Amino acid sequence: MTSSGPSASPSVLDLAPVVPVVVLQDAADAVPLARALVAGGLPAIEVTLRTPAALDAIRAIAAEVPDAVVGAGTVISASHVTETVAAGARFLVSPGWTDALLDAMKASGLPFLPGVSTTSEVVALLERGVTEMKFFPAEAAGGTAYLKALSAPLPQARFCPTGGISLASAPSYLALPNVGCIGGSWMVPGDAVAAKDWARVERLAREASALRG
DSSP, X not given: OBOSXXXXXXXXXXXXXXEEEEOOSOGGGHHHHHHHHHHTTOOEEEEETTSTTHHHHHHHHHHHOTTOXXXXXXXXXXXXXXXXXXXXXXXXXXXXXXXXXXXXXXXHOSOEEOEEOSHHHHHHHHHTTOOEEEETTTTTTTHHHHHHHHHTTOXXXXXXXXXXXXXTTHHHHHTSTTBOOEEEOTTSOHHHHHTTOHHHHHHHHHHHHTSOO
């Protein structure tokens, strides 16, 4: 994951084949959920800023689950960057990007994945020195065929495709040379979280972590 300096953190693209995309309604679920995901082999966890509980969830995971690498997703403003850094996020993910948002993410010093869905967006980021990106919404934007087509003219770009990917479709994404990992939510189903069935989450995470290798 691109950062601005030589002492950058290891790429989040290389931590695990799958980054769980987590939407939490209750921050009290954050720690047991994160522990289940880590136990299942998925240490990089993207908590999306789609609910009022998100910042407290990031804060709790950062403080109480040392083996987790918690990040913030759906980052769409400079204030989001400031708030999530303060909460303890260790990486940032956006569904898209603007110059202002990109500048804020770069200034944070954290690894980040700006979202793209077109070739022009990829080229624009490469022009700004960013080589690692989120491809979103993956299935709707062309899926594996689109990413495969990008790999020949733009081999320096690496992606974390997210959006509509399932356990069944994941291997075809991970087989592509320009895909470092994928984002998905199938290992954190809403009914399991609501039931606090952390054993099921751990089982699904272990299944996902075994997708590569």
